[in-house]
Amino acid sequence: MIISTCCRLSPSCSDVREKVSAIVGYTRRSTHAKEKFSKCQVSVGLAANERETRKLIQDIPTRWSSLYLMLERFFSLKDAVVLFQLQALSGTDLAMLENSDWIAIKAFVTILKPLHDVTLELSTEKHTSVSKVIPLTNMLTHYYTELLNGPLMQVERELAQNIANQLKFRFQHCETVHTLAVATMLDPR
Secondary structure: OHHHHHHHHOHHHHHHHHHHHHHHHHHHHOHHHHHHHHHHHHHOOOOOOHHHOOOOOOOOOOOOOHHHHHHHHHHHOHHHHHHHHHHHOOOOOOOOOOHHHHHHHHHHHHHHHHHHHHHHHHOOOOOOOHHHHHHHHHHHHHHHHHHHHOOOOHHHHHHHHHHHHHHHHHHOOHHHOHHHHHHHHHOOO
C-alpha cells in the first residue's frame, strides 16, 4: 500500500511504471511476444534454453511489494528487455525505454528494497512479528530521512520523500498502540 501510494503521487515514478507495466503486460498477453522475449533471454545469455527463461512480473496495485518485484525482475532482465524492444516493440504503440528510464528503474529498485524486506519480515507466519513493528518502522523512517539528506536525483528524491511522508502518516502513532508497545518491550531480542 505504501509503495503503490508513493508511486501514484510521483509523476516521474508513474511515467516509468506505466512504460514498464505496458511492456510486461504485452509479454503476458501475447503468445508471440512471450516467445520472442524468451528467445531474447537465450540470445543475451540470461538463460541456457527457452525452458529456463523467466517471466516478467506484473504489479498489482493492492499488493504492497508488487511494484518492487516488477521493477526488480525487469531490471534483472535488462539486456533481454533492450533486445526485445529493438526486435518486437518497433511496430507497436508501446513506449521505448530510454537510458534515463533505466537509471530511474535502478534507483526505484534500490529505494523500494527496504520496504519490500520489511514487508517480508512482518508477513511471516512462522515467527513472532508484532514485536518488530515499532523497531522496523522506526528503522524505515530513519533510513528514508537519511536518504533524503544525501545526494539524490530528482526522481529519487520524489520517491523517497513520498515514502517518508507515507511512513510518517501511517505509522506516526504506532508507538502509542498498547499491544505493539508491550510486545516490543517483552521481546527478549
